[in-house]
Amino acid sequence: MSATNIVLGVIGFDCHSVGNKILEAWFTESGFKVTNLGVMVSQEEFIAAAIETDAKAILVSSLYGHGEIDCAGLREKCIEKGLEDILLYVGGNLVVGKTPFPQVEEKFLKMGYDRVFGPDCSLEKVSEMLKADIAAKAK
Amino acid sequence: MTSNRVICVDIGSTYTKGAIFRLAEDRFVVEARAVTPTTVDYLPDGFFTVVQQLSPGADWHNLTAADAPCPVYFSSSAKGGLKVAVVGLVPEMSLQIARLAAFSAGARICASYPYRLTRSCISSIEKAQPDILLLCGGTDGGNERYVTENAQALAASDFNGTIVYAGNNAAVDRVSDLLADRELVICENLMPDFGRLNIEPVREAIRRVFLDRIVSGKGLDRLVAAFATQPVPTPLAVLNLVRVVGENIEGWQNFALIDMGGATTDFYSFADAYNPDSGTIMKGIVEPKLKRTVEGDLGMRVSAESTFETGEAYLAAVSDFSTEQMAALKNYVMGLTTNTGHLPANAIERYYDSLLAGACIYHSLMRHAGSIEEVFTAKGRVWAQTGKDLRRVSRIVGTGGYLAAMAREGSAVAISDRAVLPTEKTPLLPEKFVYLSDNDYILPLLGNLAEKFPRQCALTAVSSLTVTQHYEVKEPCQREFIKA
Numbered sequence: 001m002s003a004t005n006i007v008l009g010v011i012g013f014d015c016h017s018v019g020n021k022i023l024e025a026w027f028t029e030s031g032f033k034v035t036n037l038g039v040m041v042s043q044e045e046f047i048a049a050a051i052e053t054d055a056k057a058i059l060v061s062s063l064y065g066h067g068e069i070d071c072a073g074l075r076e077k078c079i080e081k082g083l084e085d086i087l088l089y090v091g092g093n094l095v096v097g098k099t100p101f102p103q104v105e106e107k108f109l110k111m112g113y114d115r116v117f118g119p120d121c122s123l124e125k126v127s128e129m130l131k132a133d134i135a136a137k138a139k
Numbered sequence: 140m141t142s143n144r145v146i147c148v149d150i151g152s153t154y155t156k157g158a159i160f161r162l163a164e165d166r167f168v169v170e171a172r173a174v175t176p177t178t179v180d181y182l183p184d185g186f187f188t189v190v191q192q193l194s195p196g197a198d199w200h201n202l203t204a205a206d207a208p209c210p211v212y213f214s215s216s217a218k219g220g221l222k223v224a225v226v227g228l229v230p231e232m233s234l235q236i237a238r239l240a241a242f243s244a245g246a247r248i249c250a251s252y253p254y255r256l257t258r259s260c261i262s263s264i265e266k267a268q269p270d271i272l273l274l275c276g277g278t279d280g281g282n283e284r285y286v287t288e289n290a291q292a293l294a295a296s297d298f299n300g301t302i303v304y305a306g307n308n309a310a311v312d313r314v315s316d317l318l319a320d321r322e323l324v325i326c327e328n329l330m331p332d333f334g335r336l337n338i339e340p341v342r343e344a345i346r347r348v349f350l351d352r353i354v355s356g357k358g359l360d361r362l363v364a365a366f367a368t369q370p371v372p373t374p375l376a377v378l379n380l381v382r383v384v385g386e387n388i389e390g391w392q393n394f395a396l397i398d399m400g401g402a403t404t405d406f407y408s409f410a411d412a413y414n415p416d417s418g419t420i421m422k423g424i425v426e427p428k429l430k431r432t433v434e435g436d437l438g439m440r441v442s443a444e445s446t447f448e449t450g451e452a453y454l455a456a457v458s459d460f461s462t463e464q465m466a467a468l469k470n471y472v473m474g475l476t477t478n479t480g481h482l483p484a485n486a487i488e489r490y491y492d493s494l495l496a497g498a499c500i501y502h503s504l505m506r507h508a509g510s511i512e513e514v515f516t517a518k519g520r521v522w523a524q525t526g527k528d529l530r531r532v533s534r535i536v537g538t539g540g541y542l543a544a545m546a547r548e549g550s551a552v553a554i555s556d557r558a559v560l561p562t563e564k565t566p567l568l569p570e571k572f573v574y575l576s577d578n579d580y581i582l583p584l585l586g587n588l589a590e591k592f593p594r595q596c597a598l599t600a601v602s603s604l605t606v607t608q609h610y611e612v613k614e615p616c617q618r619e620f621i622k623a
Contacts, residue, residue, distance in 0.1 A: 053281035
């Protein structure tokens, strides 16, 4: 059984690359085959990579505060492109200002993301969740 | 080599051309040239006519390689060359890489299809009957669904050419089972990881299929047997020439070559596709250093009508023609499509031809070159690049009968350094360059020697060219770049 493919990247015109490198190393260590698209990734690039690699999940990062506008519509585009079953995770500093996290989470869940994370989540928990979510989808 | 002479022959779709070269120290000297109409029914007839003219001392018809007075190399684009259909997955990813690979093998792409092959795709493939169908899609261990479904569709079709599979390696077994009764060549994935190009194995596979399949049946097999030499598709000979020039000649590390014919315009470049120090961020694949594109709708005769259609806005913009004058140009173009042997009879027709040539060059250059767009981010301004950066290209070479004739007559060749028509993004066109003309139209023949004599061939090529024009951009599109 080969490693599960996942796609990783920082969405929009966001150039924050440090966290992106950490995530790539972390998820590779955790046994995933990571296609890291790096920074400044458009929705179309996430989708193209997910199709070619048959990825089970797309992990979207956003640090610069424009997450809401960049991330909207990704779920719909995935459906249009035949990726109805793909898991969408999003994390980072998703909105500007001091919006309480539960509100942020609700907003992104509504957009069709399966899991939403703030800037201070535990990566161990994230990879556990990801494995469990992928296993649940496979059933 | 017992003799210091070699003969090169190019069997084109209309003419069979040849030259005998003598190796003098570090480069070749043309001793004689010959040309005869291509004998379409049996290609060796025209071939022998040319060789006999070049070297009348021997009885070439009854020779073998061992007692030939000198070695013979040849290329062929007879019967329209090597026709390839490309089937990939995502258009700007695996399909785009497959197109680059097929072009760099010297192929003519007759159709390309992304995602799933529908019934109408299959029936157009059946109708076109390409020599080769290149099937790919999915990274290694990635998507299997599309390639297997497409293999299934092909298995049920009446397509009987060779299928080259260069997709996801995890799907190889299923694809081979499905296509068990077809001529199938399996090679390494041309995109093993997302965004990583692996073009060489596909190029080599296509070259082998060309030898096995295309060479036989047109009489070329007899030539292969007689001269113990393997032909290459003509565009591959030119591509090999471009490569050896770039690899061997100082100062030629950033150049382009345009081969403009009656039916197509081929554009070659030898240049780094992406210069990371220029402060741009690359979007999509980084294209190969050596790249060829072919424009089937741009040409001086057979494709004159489609050149006019594609280039109408360009022609109107550069010529300042009135509606009546445009109509007269169109009239001339329509005449060319039916009379493809026409040569310009007077000054105005020569001007029409130079306008058409300008349109072929402009559109083939715009399609070959990448582009950048300025993007404002929270951190300031950055540039996002897609495709190949040609800004550093410092030499452009023109070859093919029309460009050679134009240069001999002293007509200027219009090469634009910026978008003449409005575009969404800024094209990455050469900024400062000289135009060199292959006045003697020797490059395709010389290309036959590229593999065997790389350095001598490259030296001969660059020293045979004539510098005709200098171009310089007055205001470069981007003066400075902000580091991302």
